[in-house]
Amino acid sequence: MTLKKDITIYDIASKLELSSSTVSRALRNNPSISKKTIDKIQKAAKEMGYRPNKLAASLRGNKTKTIGVLISKIERPFLSSLISGIEVKAQESGYNVIIAQSHDSYEDEVNLAKTLYSNRVSGVICSLAMDTKDTSHFQQFIDKGIPLVFVDRVPRDFNTFLVMIDNFSAGYKATKHLIEQGCKRIAHFTGSQLRYIYSERKRGYIAALKDYNLPLDESLICYFDNLSYKEGEKITTELLSRENPPDGIFATNDTSAVAAIKAAKKMNVKIPEDLAIIGFNDDPIATIIEPQLSTGTHPAVKMGVISATKVLEYLKKPKNQDFMEITLLNTDIIVRESSKRK
Structure with missing residues (x-):
């Protein structure tokens, strides 16, 4: 043909x-x-x-009416919900969305940022890769007046729009819940401390222990590369094999928390009687696992809508407007069978 x-x-x-x-x-x-x-x-x-040729026309006018979304992995329920919120708001305003995945690689993130810039996107929304230290590859957007929003995994030292939850409060609430259920030795699963969300949740965990006069055992703080299921299973098995194992686990995502439940059950550890577990994100898997997983809420769709709104609002403003603005959202604890002793 x-x-x-x-x-x-x-x-x-x-x-x-x-x-x-x-x-x-x-x-x-x-x-x-x-x-x-x-x-x-x-x-x-x-x-x-x-x-x-609408694309050619838009490029001549330097307006593609496209928002670039740079995330780690789209298969993560939190991120797919985040994208859904972004798309709803963008489409309402006649904008398209381009999605790029870094797969938690700094090098891929740098290259994808360059690609989005070359494609003349109208704005960028990014959740950083786990191992990103240097964020200078995003300065090109600021220099050209292209609105940039960091969401959830945000940098510590970049003046732009930031949309995130109160991670310190989230970590405190989750740990407090386990303490109130009678836990005395609480392990903490956390990610790279380069990421503000994990360092702040750890800080909340430590603060709760201190407020309730429980000792801080650094050996119970477990640092993960990717907070994956495999890592969660391996580390839980190691923790429960110790002479003085933990009686509670606060995991900063649901994937590693579910892995902890599965590993504990294999070792005939009773949940929540012997080991109370709470995760974070309220992913669909939290209600599928047996027992169902207690978790912290993470308003992904709302964060996506807010992020897209920030981009769209900035595009209507004079280009000499400052970028810096922080949106901080609260979270709640959903108590289910994995931690409910009382």
Whole structure:
């Protein structure tokens, strides 16, 4: 099968023996062209199957009406819900969304940021890769007045829009819940301390122990590379094999918390009687596992809507406006069977 080539304004101009600039202006209903000529050109364009190249037109105007979303992994329930919120708000305003995944690689994040910049996106929303230390690859957007929003995994030292939860409070509430259920030795599963969300949740965990006069055992703070299921299973098995095992686990995501439940059950450790467990995010898996997982809420869709709103609002403002603005959201604890002793 032979594919037909796209009809261009030059094809129309050749057929009608007119200049391409006249055809271009007529297709845009420019008042400098007579109505008779406009009608003639637009009729020919329709008959020839001409389709305007909206992308090319937008690039000429430096406005693609596209928001770039740079995240770690789309299969994570939190991030897929975040994207859903972004898309709803963007589409309401006539914007498209391009999604790029760094797979928690700093190098991929740098390259993808360059690609989004080269594609002239109108704005960028990013949740950082786990191992990102240097965020200078985002300065190109600031320099060009392109609105940039960091959401959830935000940098510590970049002045722009930040949308996140109160991670200190979240860590405190989760640990407090376990303490109130009678836990005395609480292990903490955390991610890279480069990421503000994990360092702040750890800080909340430590503060709760202190407020309730429980000793801090550094050996119970477990640092994960990716907070994966495999890591959670391995570390839980090691913890429960100790002479003095923990009686509670606060995991900073639901994946590692579910792994902890599975590993404990394999070792015939009773949940929550011997080991109370709480996760974070309220992923769908939290209600599928047996016993169901207690967890902290993470308003992903709302965070997505807010992030997109910040981009869209900035695009309507004079370009000399400051970027810096922090939106901080609260979270709640959902108590289920994995931690409910009382």
